[in-house]
Amino acid sequence: MTRIACLHTADSNAAVFDEALVTAGLTGVSLHHAVRADLLAAAERQGRLTPEIAAETVALLRGLSAGAGAVLLTCSTLGPAADDAALDSPVPVLRVDAALAAEAVEAGGRVVVLCAVETTVGPTRRLFEDAARATGATIDVRVVPQAWAAFKAGDRDRYHARVAEAADAAWAAGATRVALAQASMTGAAARLPADRRPLTSPAVGLAAAASRARTVPPKGP
CATH class of the missing domain: 3.40.50.1860 (Rossmann fold)
Incomplete structure (x- = not known):
C-alpha cells in the first residue's frame, strides 16, 4: 500500500x-x-x-x-x-501544481493559467515559466475577479461559475491550453464542454x- x-x-x-x-x-x-x-x-x-x-x-x-x-x-x-x-x-x-505545469506547457503555445487568490500569482508564474523553458510555451497568469471572495463566503457554486467563465473566455481568446492553478478550482472544469475543459492539478x-x-x-x- x-x-x-x-x-x-x-x-x-x-x-x-x-x-x-x-x-x-x-x-x-x-x-x-x-x-x-x-x-x-x-x-x-x-x-x-x-x-x-x-x-x-x-x-x-x-x-x-x-x-x-x-x-x-x-x-x-x-x-x-x-x-x-x-x-x-x-x-x-x-x-x-508541478505536474500541472509540466502538462500544461508540453505542447508549447500560449498557456493561460487562472488563479483565484492574489498570493498564488507569484509562485505560480515562476513555476510555469520554469517549466515553459523546455518547450517554448508562453505563460499568461491571471486572477479571476471575485472568485476568491465567493470561495471564502462558502459559495462554491458562484466560485466555480466565475472560474469556468474565465476559462471559457481564455479559450475564446485563443489560448492553446488553460490551466487552473489552485486545486480548489477543480469543480469548474466540469462546467465546460469536454473539448474546452481546463487542466486541473489534483489527479x-x-x-x-x-x-x-x-x-x-x-x-x-
Whole structure:
C-alpha cells in the first residue's frame, strides 16, 4: 500500500483529492489529509509567502513524511516550501501544481493559467515559466475577479461559475491550453464542454506523487 500525506489549506480540498484518487485510477494508494487553513490566511495578510510561513510549512511537510510514502502540498501559494522540504526529507515531497505545469506547457503555445487568490500569482508564474523553458510555451497568469471572495463566503457554486467563465473566455481568446492553478478550482472544469475543459492539478499531482512514492510496510498487529 502506498500512503500519500496531503497538506491542504482548505477543508474542502480533502474531498477534492479523494475524488481525484478515483479519477486517476490509483489503486493501492491511500490518502492522509492534514489541513492548515491558517497558513494561507497568514500569507494573505502578509500579501505573500514570507520566510516565516515557509519555514512553518516546511516543518509540517517533514513531519507528515513519517509513515508516508510521499508528501503532497496542495496549496499553490505555499508551493515553494515543498521544494525546500524535499531537500532533506526521507520521502519525496511534491507540490501538486508541478505536474500541472509540466502538462500544461508540453505542447508549447500560449498557456493561460487562472488563479483565484492574489498570493498564488507569484509562485505560480515562476513555476510555469520554469517549466515553459523546455518547450517554448508562453505563460499568461491571471486572477479571476471575485472568485476568491465567493470561495471564502462558502459559495462554491458562484466560485466555480466565475472560474469556468474565465476559462471559457481564455479559450475564446485563443489560448492553446488553460490551466487552473489552485486545486480548489477543480469543480469548474466540469462546467465546460469536454473539448474546452481546463487542466486541473489534483489527479495529475496524485499520479506524480504515487509514481515516486516509497511503499509503506503494513503495521503489525
